[in-house]
Amino acid sequence: MQKANAAQQPSSNRRPGARLAWIGQxxxxxxxxxxxxxxxxxxxxxxxxxxxxxxxGLQLGFVYALIALxxxxxxxxxxxxxxxxxxxxxxxxxxxxxxxARFQLHVWPSAFFPDLxxxxxxxxxxxxxxxxxMITCAALAITIERVAYKPLRDAPRIAALITAxxxxxxxxxxxxxxxxxxxxxxxxxxxxxxxxxxxxxxxYLVEPxxxxxxxxxxxxxxxxxxxxxxxxxxxxxxFLVRKTKIGKAMRAVAFDKPTARLMGINVDAIxxxxxxxxxxxxxLGGVLYAIAYSSIWSQLGILPGLKAFVAAVxxxxxxxxxxxxxxxxxxxxxxxxxGYISTxxxxxxxxxxxxxxxxxxxxGIFGEPEKEKA
Amino acid sequence: MEINLGFLFISTIKIVVVLGYLYALLAVLxxxxxxVQIGGLLAAFGIIQLIFSxxxxxxxxxxxxxxxxxxxxxxxxxxxxxxxxxxxxNGQFSxxxxxxxxxxxxxxxxxxxxxxxxxxxxxxxxxxGATLVAVAIFGVRRLIARYKGMPVMSAFTLYLxxxxxxxxxxxxxxxxxDPALKPLFGTKDAPGIFASEWALQIxxxxxxxxxxxxAAEISFLFGLPVLTLGSDYFGIATLGFTIVINTLMVNSDTxxxxxxxxxxxxxxxxxxxTNWFWAFLFLLIVxxxxxxxxxxxxxxxxxxxxxxxxxxxxxxxxxxxxxxLPxxxxxxxxxLGGGVYAHFIGFLSPGTFDFLVxxxxxIIIVFGGLGSMSGTIFASFGWMFxxxxxxxxxxxxxxxxxPTWRFVLYPITLLLLMLLRPQGLLGSAEVGFLRxxxxxxxxxxxxxxxxxxxxK
Numbered sequence: 100m101q102k103a104n105a106a107q108q109p110s111s112n113r114r115p116g117a118r119l120a121w122i123g124q125x126x127x128x129x130x131x132x133x134x135x136x137x138x139x140x141x142x143x144x145x146x147x148x149x150x151x152x153x154x155x156g157l158q159l160g161f162v163y164a165l166i167a168l169x170x171x172x173x174x175x176x177x178x179x180x181x182x183x184x185x186x187x188x189x190x191x192x193x194x195x196x197x198x199x200a201r202f203q204l205h206v207w208p209s210a211f212f213p214d215l216x217x218x219x220x221x222x223x224x225x226x227x228x229x230x231x232x233m234i235t236c237a238a239l240a241i242t243i244e245r246v247a248y249k250p251l252r253d254a255p256r257i258a259a260l261i262t263a264x265x266x267x268x269x270x271x272x273x274x275x276x277x278x279x280x281x282x283x284x285x286x287x288x289x290x291x292x293x294x295x296x297x298x299x300x301x302x303y304l305v306e307p308x309x310x311x312x313x314x315x316x317x318x319x320x321x322x323x324x325x326x327x328x329x330x331x332x333x334x335x336x337x338f339l340v341r342k343t344k345i346g347k348a349m350r351a352v353a354f355d356k357p358t359a360r361l362m363g364i365n366v367d368a369i370x371x372x373x374x375x376x377x378x379x380x381x382x383l384g385g386v387l388y389a390i391a392y393s394s395i396w397s398q399l400g401i402l403p404g405l406k407a408f409v410a411a412v413x414x415x416x417x418x419x420x421x422x423x424x425x426x427x428x429x430x431x432x433x434x435x436x437x438g439y440i441s442t443x444x445x446x447x448x449x450x451x452x453x454x455x456x457x458x459x460x461x462x463g464i465f466g467e468p469e470k471e472k473a
Numbered sequence: 474m475e476i477n478l479g480f481l482f483i484s485t486i487k488i489v490v491v492l493g494y495l496y497a498l499l500a501v502l503x504x505x506x507x508x509v510q511i512g513g514l515l516a517a518f519g520i521i522q523l524i525f526s527x528x529x530x531x532x533x534x535x536x537x538x539x540x541x542x543x544x545x546x547x548x549x550x551x552x553x554x555x556x557x558x559x560x561x562x563n564g565q566f567s568x569x570x571x572x573x574x575x576x577x578x579x580x581x582x583x584x585x586x587x588x589x590x591x592x593x594x595x596x597x598x599x600x601x602g603a604t605l606v607a608v609a610i611f612g613v614r615r616l617i618a619r620y621k622g623m624p625v626m627s628a629f630t631l632y633l634x635x636x637x638x639x640x641x642x643x644x645x646x647x648x649x650x651d652p653a654l655k656p657l658f659g660t661k662d663a664p665g666i667f668a669s670e671w672a673l674q675i676x677x678x679x680x681x682x683x684x685x686x687x688a689a690e691i692s693f694l695f696g697l698p699v700l701t702l703g704s705d706y707f708g709i710a711t712l713g714f715t716i717v718i719n720t721l722m723v724n725s726d727t728x729x730x731x732x733x734x735x736x737x738x739x740x741x742x743x744x745x746x747t748n749w750f751w752a753f754l755f756l757l758i759v760x761x762x763x764x765x766x767x768x769x770x771x772x773x774x775x776x777x778x779x780x781x782x783x784x785x786x787x788x789x790x791x792x793x794x795x796x797x798l799p800x801x802x803x804x805x806x807x808x809l810g811g812g813v814y815a816h817f818i819g820f821l822s823p824g825t826f827d828f829l830v831x832x833x834x835x836i837i838i839v840f841g842g843l844g845s846m847s848g849t850i851f852a853s854f855g856w857m858f859x860x861x862x863x864x865x866x867x868x869x870x871x872x873x874x875x876p877t878w879r880f881v882l883y884p885i886t887l888l889l890l891m892l893l894r895p896q897g898l899l900g901s902a903e904v905g906f907l908r909x910x911x912x913x914x915x916x917x918x919x920x921x922x923x924x925x926x927x928x929k
Contacts, residue, residue: 116623123626126633180705250892257566258895260708261839264832265884265891271829272880282877401829405712412706441728447720450713457702457710458626 160430165384166407169377175417185404186270191385236382274397415466503905555806564779569711571831577811581684609635681812688808739822842897
């Protein structure tokens with residue numbers, strides 16, 4: 100915000116309106132003060148509930164972060180809002196559902212190695228389910244990219260965007276057919292048991308079938324798994340993009356495609372790789388989302404997908420840490436809105452925040468100012 | 474499990490007849506003689522009106538299903554034309570059209586619902602409110618004109634304050650007027666002049682107009698800050714607008730003070746006033762207004778913003794204004810369409826205004842060709858009669874999953890179209906009436922402004 104002001108300074112003498120910037124800033128300040136007052140009052144009234152809401156927001160935010168990575172990478176490279184990304188996320192959740200509920204994939208380690216510690220077998224089983232989802236999603240994304248997006252690379256941008264919407268519709272409604280995923284909500288069977296702890300003068304295990312004592316803060320192993328997975332993916336992608344050859348190629352393609360091609364980079368392969376990596380992590384996010392919220396259906400991916408895109412824009416599209424931070428903000432905003440304002444408005448709040456942030460900082464929180472490109 | 478071939482044949486004929494009808498209408502309207510234009514218009518209106526009035530009950534030429542398709546095609550055309558003005562002609566990728574359509578539908582429905590329930594506050598409130606908000610907007614606009622270079626957030630704040638003041642005033646005035654109007658409805662045994670059928674028709678007309686104006690005013694307030702965002706960000710923000718509006722509709726009885734809208738259960742009891750006359754009239758108004766706007770200097774300014782913002786600025790065009798103007802006009806059209814739709818269908822449910830359905834107008838204008846009014850008109854009617862009518866009935870014979878199959882098939886059609894003909898079926902070509910009028914002295918120099926390079 101200070102940068103923007105500094106840029107306007109020299110012209111403020113000639114333009115009388117620029118002196119009235121305080122009106123808009125005052126309005127935003129008023130909104131911010133209102134939010135702080137609402138949150139502060141609730142924090143003082145019931146700090147346990149507040150922290151509980153923050154924790155559920157964290158869980159949501161970490162899942163959004165996994166989806167947002169794919170959006171931000173793809174948008175950074177081909178400047179396409181990949182609407183189908185949210186549906187890839189949905190497919191990831193369904194693949195794990197079939198793997199667990201129908202084919203019992205998660206029990207293979209205990210079947211083959213009955214002597215191992217149950218913790219190890221469950222971990223191995225869950226990991227194999229997740230891996231299967233990730234591979235399926237990556238394969239799906241590569242197919243989509245090859246069939247739908249690649250032929251349109253030189254067409255007007257709208258053509259690719261409409262195609263993305265078309266692919267998204269196709270996945271949603273093809274999935275809704277009764278012989279595919281069916282249009283109903285499906286209860287999701289977790290590959291491992293939920294363990295819940297509560298915090299009240301120390302951390303204790305919640306006994307199964309018993310409610311935690313009043314006024315305590317609870318959290319589950321699902322939150323820990325999601326947080327660890329999300330942060331690991333974040334670190335991995337930072338490493339990939341900053342330190343490896345393929346990451347360098349990605350940055351080059353994102354910056355300038357024709358020049359990257361001149362430098363001997365296989366642009367198409369890089370774009371496909373980006374799609375695949377993004378989709379794999381969306382698949383991981385899908386599995387974790389399904390594990391956390393234990394109910395899936397064929398249009399599961401629409402709203403989380405959109406919110407994850409909003410998170411990516413919020414953080415500055417094309418920036419991987421930005422997507423992470425944006426997703427965490429989005430999770431908190433949604434959870435706090437649901438907790439303190441009204442549950443139905445939680446879908447609306449994401450877009451309100453997006454509009455406000457973009458008005459103040461048009462490139463998002465971590466975005467770099469757009470450079471003029473021919 | 475077998476397709477009825479006769480039905481298939483008749484449905485195909487129907488689609489051809491509808492498209493031919495539209496083509497003939499546009500061609501006649503484009504005729505040089507004023508008398509041919511008026512005659513053609515009356516004939517086009519009269520043919521269908523006569524069929525509606527005099528067709529025998531047992532052998533209907535246009536059955537109720539087709540009648541529904543026809544009216545829905547008219548409203549869809551209005552919405553899609555508005556979107557084409559915003560996106561096709563002005564280049565602003567908007568997904569908010571469906572939200573404005575919903576606003577129009579609910580606003581108009583609320584006015585007439587209250588009217589039929591002996592409450593004039595719907596009409597007076599919205600009428601006074603729309604007027605006062607318009608006065609406030611124009612007042613603030615004149616004020617802002619003195620302070621050049623005002624940041625958009627400040628301008629928005631001033632507009633917002635003006636609007637809030639106007640709304641507060643409206644509530645006072647409408648509340649004070651109400652006791653005077655109440656007796657005019659009369660009682661059940663002795664209905665007053667307000668309770669007559671004719672009064673309802675007039676109220677319907679104003680309700681639809683006001684619905685359009687309300688949508689336009691909201692689009693002004695929303696578009697002012699949001700249009701300064703980049704193209705894709707604008708698209709996402711408008712998509713968010715549609716989602717927010719839909720959320721508000723689902724909670725209209727709890728979050729908003731409108732218990733008659735019944736939230737997620739859907740609004741019932743809207744008088745079914747829309748007939749062929751009103752549908753045709755409003756469609757005609759939208760088509761003629763849009764055609765005349767596009768072929769004026771305003772329209773050329775709108776096109777120039779799409780082609781190159783920097784060049785437009787150099788030519789002295791206020792780019793911010795000429796992004797806002799088509800957005801407001803397009804939303805006005807969507808609001809009108811919503812009003813007509815609500816009084817045709819008689820029942821509004823938030824599911825109708827879900828943002829997934831909101832991609833339909835976008836897909837229609839891309840099908841018809843961005844920057845082609847004729848393409849949009851043909852595509853909306855064709856889309857309605859083919860996808861909603863023919864395909865749904867055919868697929869319906871294969872089981873209960875017809876709607877889902879329809880949504881599986883039409884993305885595939887869309888993908889094929891995008892791969893084979895990304896500029897849409899008609900590109901930017903126009904038919905008859907919608908072609909640019911020929912200017913006698915400069916025909917060679919001034920090319921058809923509608924025929925330009927495809928949108929970037």
